[in-house]
Amino acid sequence: MKFEAITIKDIAKALNLSVSTVSKALRGSHEISQETKKNVLEYARANNYKPNPIAQSLKRGRSKSIGVIVCNIDNNFFSQAINGIESIARQKDYNVIITQSRESYEREIANSEHLSSRSVDGLIISLSAETRCVDHLIKLNEKGLPMVFFDRITDEIETHKVIANNHLGAYEATRHLLQQGFRRIAHITSSRSLSITQERFEGYKAALQDAGLQPDPALIKFVQHGGMIQEETSQALSQLLEMENGPDAIFTASDRLSTTTLSLLRKMNIEVPKQIALVGFTNSISADIFHPSLTAVVQPALEMGQLATELLIQLIESKRPVVEFQKKVLETELKIRDSSLRPR
Amino acid sequence: MKFEAITIKDIAKALNLSVSTVSKALRGSHEISQETKKNVLEYARANNYKPNPIAQSLKRGRSKSIGVIVCNIDNNFFSQAINGIESIARQKDYNVIITQSRESYEREIANSEHLSSRSVDGLIISLSAETRCVDHLIKLNEKGLPMVFFDRITDEIETHKVIANNHLGAYEATRHLLQQGFRRIAHITSSRSLSITQERFEGYKAALQDAGLQPDPALIKFVQHGGMIQEETSQALSQLLEMENGPDAIFTASDRLSTTTLSLLRKMNIEVPKQIALVGFTNSISADIFHPSLTAVVQPALEMGQLATELLIQLIESKRPVVEFQKKVLETELKIRDSSLRPR
DNA sequence: TTTTTTTACGAAAACGTTTGCGGCGAAATC
DNA sequence: GATTTCGCCGCAAACGTTTTCGTAAAAAAA
Numbered sequence: 209m210k211f212e213a214i215t216i217k218d219i220a221k222a223l224n225l226s227v228s229t230v231s232k233a234l235r236g237s238h239e240i241s242q243e244t245k246k247n248v249l250e251y252a253r254a255n256n257y258k259p260n261p262i263a264q265s266l267k268r269g270r271s272k273s274i275g276v277i278v279c280n281i282d283n284n285f286f287s288q289a290i291n292g293i294e295s296i297a298r299q300k301d302y303n304v305i306i307t308q309s310r311e312s313y314e315r316e317i318a319n320s321e322h323l324s325s326r327s328v329d330g331l332i333i334s335l336s337a338e339t340r341c342v343d344h345l346i347k348l349n350e351k352g353l354p355m356v357f358f359d360r361i362t363d364e365i366e367t368h369k370v371i372a373n374n375h376l377g378a379y380e381a382t383r384h385l386l387q388q389g390f391r392r393i394a395h396i397t398s399s400r401s402l403s404i405t406q407e408r409f410e411g412y413k414a415a416l417q418d419a420g421l422q423p424d425p426a427l428i429k430f431v432q433h434g435g436m437i438q439e440e441t442s443q444a445l446s447q448l449l450e451m452e453n454g455p456d457a458i459f460t461a462s463d464r465l466s467t468t469t470l471s472l473l474r475k476m477n478i479e480v481p482k483q484i485a486l487v488g489f490t491n492s493i494s495a496d497i498f499h500p501s502l503t504a505v506v507q508p509a510l511e512m513g514q515l516a517t518e519l520l521i522q523l524i525e526s527k528r529p530v531v532e533f534q535k536k537v538l539e540t541e542l543k544i545r546d547s548s549l550r551p552r
Numbered sequence: 553m554k555f556e557a558i559t560i561k562d563i564a565k566a567l568n569l570s571v572s573t574v575s576k577a578l579r580g581s582h583e584i585s586q587e588t589k590k591n592v593l594e595y596a597r598a599n600n601y602k603p604n605p606i607a608q609s610l611k612r613g614r615s616k617s618i619g620v621i622v623c624n625i626d627n628n629f630f631s632q633a634i635n636g637i638e639s640i641a642r643q644k645d646y647n648v649i650i651t652q653s654r655e656s657y658e659r660e661i662a663n664s665e666h667l668s669s670r671s672v673d674g675l676i677i678s679l680s681a682e683t684r685c686v687d688h689l690i691k692l693n694e695k696g697l698p699m700v701f702f703d704r705i706t707d708e709i710e711t712h713k714v715i716a717n718n719h720l721g722a723y724e725a726t727r728h729l730l731q732q733g734f735r736r737i738a739h740i741t742s743s744r745s746l747s748i749t750q751e752r753f754e755g756y757k758a759a760l761q762d763a764g765l766q767p768d769p770a771l772i773k774f775v776q777h778g779g780m781i782q783e784e785t786s787q788a789l790s791q792l793l794e795m796e797n798g799p800d801a802i803f804t805a806s807d808r809l810s811t812t813t814l815s816l817l818r819k820m821n822i823e824v825p826k827q828i829a830l831v832g833f834t835n836s837i838s839a840d841i842f843h844p845s846l847t848a849v850v851q852p853a854l855e856m857g858q859l860a861t862e863l864l865i866q867l868i869e870s871k872r873p874v875v876e877f878q879k880k881v882l883e884t885e886l887k888i889r890d891s892s893l894r895p896r
Numbered sequence: 897t898t899t900t901t902t903t904a905c906g907a908a909a910a911c912g913t914t915t916g917c918g919g920c921g922a923a924a925t926c
Numbered sequence: 927g928a929t930t931t932c933g934c935c936g937c938a939a940a941c942g943t944t945t946t947c948g949t950a951a952a953a954a955a956a
Contacts, residue, residue: 213695215912226936231914241934258669262609263912266941271606282631290625294652303666306650308638322647325602351557471841492838497815499843559942570906575944585904607942610911 214255223247234259265327273303274520275323277333279311279360280436284491285463285509286334289358292513293332300521302329311433313338320344330354330520332513335362337399337434354523358516359507361403368519369535372507374404377540378411378461381487381505384542385457386419388550390485394427394448394455396441396469398434398462405430408461408489427455435464438472445472457485457548466490470498470547486547501545508538558599567591578603609671617647618864619667621677623655623704624780628835629807629853630678633702636857637676644865646673655777657682668692674864675699676857679706681743681778698867702860703851705747712863713879716851718748721884722755722805725831725849728886729801730763732894734829738771738792738799740785740813742778742806749774752805752833771799779808782816789816801829801892810834814842814891830891845889852882 220227233240233248265271276293278286290306297304309316316336323331333355342362349355349365358370385393395412398405413423429444448455460466466488473480480486480500487503495502515536523530564574577584577592609615620637622630634650641648653660660680677699686706693699693709702714729737739756742749757767773788792799804810810832817824824830824844831847839846859880867874
């Protein structure tokens with residue numbers, strides 16, 4: 209509110225009461241008579257009184273808001289997760305401040321410090337691709353700021369975590385390609401430092417090994433910024449295509465990476481899946497109208513966001529310090545479409 | 553910060569100064585000696601002092617934050633616009649609180665009130681599809697809360713507005729279809745109450761009329777929630793397809809509507825553009841890997857977000873009340889791809 | 897030396913709340 | 927009738943700042 213904005217003081221003056229009485233009446237304290245309460249509540253409602261959250265924050269030391277740090281909003285997985293976060297937060301009367309690291313370590317630090325100094329009551333965070341060191345978060349955590357990690361997590365901080373079953377998701381995707389008869393399956397993935405990268409990589413390798421194949425290092429490409437910088441993806445893809453004994457299929461390990469790879473293959477006039485098959489992690493709602501429609505490992509993004517938020521609020525509102533932390537693993541779903549089907 | 557968090561008081565105590573002196577020193581006031589300033593600054597830096605923004609907000613009556621209300625984050629146009637908003641905001645040291653109306657009038661009201669009571673310094677808003685009455689915003693505006701509309705605007709409030717050239721964008725899209733030889737061009741669009749709906753509708757009609765054609769009301773479908781509810785889109789599309797003299801092309805007027813329509817057509821095994829051509833408004837970065845690749849009117853979403861934010865901050869920081877308001881119109885771009893090409 | 901100006905700092909109020917504590921009148925207990 | 931209890935309310939401090947005003951001491955002017 210800018211101009212007027214009625215305060216407790218105004219109510220007190222109007223009703224000939226003290227501010228403390230009004231405050232207590234509004235909060236329904238037992239030490240205020242029914243009649244006074246009624247008067248105050250009525251007057252408050254009639255004049256559209258809204259407590260000033262800034263003052264409340266200052267006084268109570270909590271802001272009823274939670275901060276979110278993701279690498280990028282403009283990404284189906286994260287925007288869906290944010291929908292989940294928002295739905296729970298609004299239900300529990302918290303509000304949400306969203307920030308983007310854009311895969312930059314610097315910005316992740318800046319955002320986390322900014323949020324904490326703005327007194328968010330807790331943090332939901334998915335690490336940036338550049339992040340190798342989480343000291344900035346450890347510091348905040350030690351100061352008592354509750355936090356929950358989701359998707360891209362770290363082992364260095366003990367707190368609740370929510371992830372998809374990346375290992376199994378990647379395993380199933382790779383196995384599916386193997387079942388279709390592909391043998392030279394390349395893997396384009398994100399920064400090596402990311403937990404999701406490692407987990408999905410392991411799943412990929414496990415599937416190959418279970419099929420009696422050795423992973424070929426030449427077929428594995430790490431893209432530093434997870435597809436945010438198209439040039440990086442393009443370079444990785446070109447290297448694969450220039451091999452004398454190149455891949456007959458590609459498994460891409462992140463949302464942006466998958467769409468970019470498909471787009472690049474199309475620009476190069478490489479037919480999918482005829483020349484190269486493709487399976488990717490993606491939460492794009494348009495995967496079925498791609499050309500070809502894209503076989504995808506989809507994560508329960510909405511549920512992950514919801515769960516992370518529930519855990520965070522639990523942490524925030526817990527009376528005694530929480531010492532037992534959970535790592536929730538939600539299942540992915542493999543949606544088989546055209547891009548991975550062996551042409552007869 | 554939770555536990556410790558060093559305050560001005562702590563600095564004052566440590567340096568044997570008063571709080572006011574420290575405060576002034578930190579802000580570089582001229583009435584503090586160089587030496588004291590140096591001491592204070594040094595101590596502050598050494599102990600990682602960060603002013604408490606909550607206290608500052610309370611004192612100064614401004615929060616250095618701006619609120620954003622869009623219908624849906626999970627939408628390319630809006631997530632790109634938000635990227636633009638965030639980039640300018642961070643540059644000018646504001647932070648951004650994002651909320652979603654999800655096309656609901658109720659939630660738009662709730663969000664706007666919540667944001668204003670949280671003392672955002674200004675509002676950037678794109679109206680929901682359900683919104684017919686903007687009294688809630690008029691009230692806030694009259695109270696002195698600066699606001700800027702973008703994309704889905706209203707004539708009932710005098711303030712800065714940022715839109716794309718919807719009329720021309722729609723005109724060009726329709727003309728392109730006409731040039732390709734299509735004659736029965738349907739139009740699937742959002743809620744009638746939306747400014748973008750009207751502007752795009754007018755552009756569509758103008759193109760038809762300039763080609764000597766009369767718009768056929770039977771070919772025009774208004775979808776209440778702008779494609780957020782798939783069933784609504786599906787129904788509109790079915791009605792078009794069941795006509796005895798149905799359309800040979802469709803022009804969809806919003807992001808979600810376009811992808812949903814393409815998806816539905818594919819599910820129905822209707823070939824695009826062979827049986828029906830398609831042009832849509834969309835900012836999807838994947839439009840070129842759709843099947844078929846989608847001819848699209850794309851809006852300068854990022855720039856729109858940036859411009860809206862610049863205008864808002866201008867409004868917020870202006871000394872005297874602004875009375876002259878601008879309506880910025882940015883040009884769209886028609887990206888011609890396969891979905892609209894007349895098969896030979 | 898006395899007066900004026902300047903410099904450098906502190907006291908205190910204010911922003912809008914919440915909350916512990918003390919007080920006062922009336923009812924209840926003895 | 928004196929004491930205790932209890933219901934109801936106000937005072938004042940506190941949260942961390944910013945800002946106005948007052949005032950010492952030092953410097954400059956007389």
